[in-house]
Amino acid sequence: MAAAAPADHRAAALSALAAIRPPVGVIAERERLAAFEMDAYIQHRETPMAAVLPETEDQVRDIVRTLGRLGVPVISRGAGTGISGGATPTADGVMLVLTRMRRILATDAAARLATVEPGVPNARVSEAAEPAGLFFAPDPSSQVVSSIGGNVAENAGGVHCLKYGLTVHNVAGLRVIDGDGDLLELGGEALDSPGYDFLAIMNGSEGNLGVITRATLRLLPRPEATQTLLAGFGTVREAAQAVGAIIGAGVIPAGMEMMDRVVIDACERYMALGLPKAEALLLVEVDGGVEEADEMLATVRAILVSCGASDVRVAKDDAERANLWKSRKGAFAALASVMPDYYTLDGSVPRYALADVLDEIYALGREYGMVIGNVFHAGDGNMHPCIFYDANRAGELERSEELGGRILELCIDHGGTITGEHGVGIEKLKSMCLQFRDGEIAAFHDVKAAFDPAGILNPGKAVPTLKRCAEWGGLHVRAGRIPHPEIPRF
């Protein structure tokens, strides 16, 4: 926990912010600052020195320069829905809250682009594009609330990123204020941008490299037709193998979600949906032209059956489709009814490793005597194991966190990573030491210093110091992520 700022330091910051012209909204009263004391990572809360709410890019620049001169940390925040603690305040820092910058600035149906301010909620972009038959593909489950700036900063995913990519794949350009208070224009509408490609690096940089003031988003045509299937399997392994078989057959579903027995039972108790009796469910959605979607539906159904599915249901219309999605969409609410508390992990593995990794997760659960349920984006190997615990029992929270760490190590061992779509924030700093070599972590810090020499942008998030890694026991897990020669040839 950062020490609270000395009173004179705080007074100097508030007075400097008050001098910005045109005046910018500042919140300094302790009660009103409670709204910003944590994001959706609820394990840690702290009251920031102040919150500042700019309405223009120029004000953002002036805020960064003003606080930079005083050495006061700047923590950017949108709607605060991030669940890895990327927008956790520090007592010596100021929250830069971007929710007042929520204009859709420009839309271009022919170029399929929308340029928006960072505080625009994700779902509003697709709403605005709807009359033109377009949509913005990234759809984190927080999409009604979570804002584009945060989506970009955390490189958000969603159900449909198997086919349409993460946020980084759907952003054409950004305007950013870096740690020096300089405006950087990244990417744009033209094919290529010379110089080093800073666009991707800003996606997922968790407020560490710059403050996003404007984003140009790629829009996609709404598919003509959608088909949805729900299949029950006798084993988790069969369901996992079906995932690989579908992709291997050349079908890229719009979504391919898996739920195991723990989740199925919770959904059934919570919502009485009449789900297939199964050890695992696979929910597959395909979209495209009418004939294309029909063809993919037939292919997927045949593969599901050949992989051992005992009960395959196909939605006949939108109402049935909504019904098939009910279990998946209500799963996390249902899980909350199983046990008082659960801890949701986020890691990713190569698709071929899914079945083995799931086996090993269940084995770890038995070792720790803790129940683990799995409901996740199986198509892109983005796992969300949920560890159940009772926070009122001494040591259970700590054991769930330790087990979580072991599961993330499993992901690394199988050529995967410690994140899928939730970011690192403060939650996964320790796991970063397992994922990366010393030289790689040093390179992250060097690049951070290039964009933010004074280190005032969201310090302490996303990348651990090498010193902390050493204190935590150094780098004891390593697996190459770039395939080695032993992988089979065509």
Added chain:
Amino acid sequence: MAAAAPADHRAAALSALAAIRPPVGVIAERERLAAFEMDAYIQHRETPMAAVLPETEDQVRDIVRTLGRLGVPVISRGAGTGISGGATPTADGVMLVLTRMRRILATDAAARLATVEPGVPNARVSEAAEPAGLFFAPDPSSQVVSSIGGNVAENAGGVHCLKYGLTVHNVAGLRVIDGDGDLLELGGEALDSPGYDFLAIMNGSEGNLGVITRATLRLLPRPEATQTLLAGFGTVREAAQAVGAIIGAGVIPAGMEMMDRVVIDACERYMALGLPKAEALLLVEVDGGVEEADEMLATVRAILVSCGASDVRVAKDDAERANLWKSRKGAFAALASVMPDYYTLDGSVPRYALADVLDEIYALGREYGMVIGNVFHAGDGNMHPCIFYDANRAGELERSEELGGRILELCIDHGGTITGEHGVGIEKLKSMCLQFRDGEIAAFHDVKAAFDPAGILNPGKAVPTLKRCAEWGGLHVRAGRIPHPEIPRF
């Protein structure tokens, strides 16, 4: 021109390279070094201090560390087909030639990935993937010769990048040795990679941030069907408008190439193809499922006619398709018959600006009294104006370069950029000063220093110093690339 290294400096470097174990091939004889004195940017040649030809990643690491200790510049090179001078030697530097690292290390048909060494020629990847029904999409015209490392370093494009993206969009992971001699593993097979996303930044970094030792490439399924059309238009503007209309109708062709009258005439004289009598030709290729390709063909044909095409030819089979492509593929050879010399530019503009930019290019040609022909990737706004000149006439080369600079300024003015797919190298350093703000160029240098603190990797390429920009007259062109509010709403 860099000063030649003093003899003792050179002797020290050669002796240090000779100490690497297992021994690495070194070329030090002046005659044999002639092979490396330029790449395909033929305006500049220089003999390097030496060339070194590693066979393994460990040798690359040892070479970078060895030369780094001595402060000797390291210039990476593959096949040397780059046309912006990215692999131009300096007299005080060593060429790191990666052509002996040419193994395809791992291929995985189910995951659609191939992992290769940097010296593998582009076309060999698709050849290897062919039995599995897959291909590697980036197809620079040099693809039979040019190697993957260079393709990544220059973020190469090609005819098909309208639909399938540039190299950066087709690379899943990289292994890189940075300027400190540290191994960085970037991206990989899993959905997300935590930490700052260094994968995209390495694409197009022109050997400035690291030496690529291994690339994991995304492969795509070969399309079932392809349809090709060639259409003649009475004006260049009509052809340019047809480009926008096709994309606006929701069709993304695999390729959409344009040629103007200068190019048509040259092709006709050179190859007697019986092309449509027209001011501009548009060559459109669509691919996909059989029905899908037929549908797109019908849509494209109708749009071409409604935009004023007088003569639309559709290939009935592969032989006719090859025939329709002859003009485009032979265009540059044909242009060489028009005038003794020509200078090919590479810039990109938003698609909506194509017609206006072409008008202004012709006006500039008239102003300079020089002929300009246009043959280019119209679908993604990647222009290649060819300026004809006679190098034997005093001042003509310089005038062509000045005119080229004016055309790149035009691209910037219209929201575009000074590159499309050829990179910056040494050719476009000056134009970089027009494209970027001081703060942006400073950020490029800061990031370069993060990866290469001693500045030994390909110094002087890709990004100009701020001092040179100031000497050249500072930043006198600026246009925002991230759209401003005046763009029309849906």
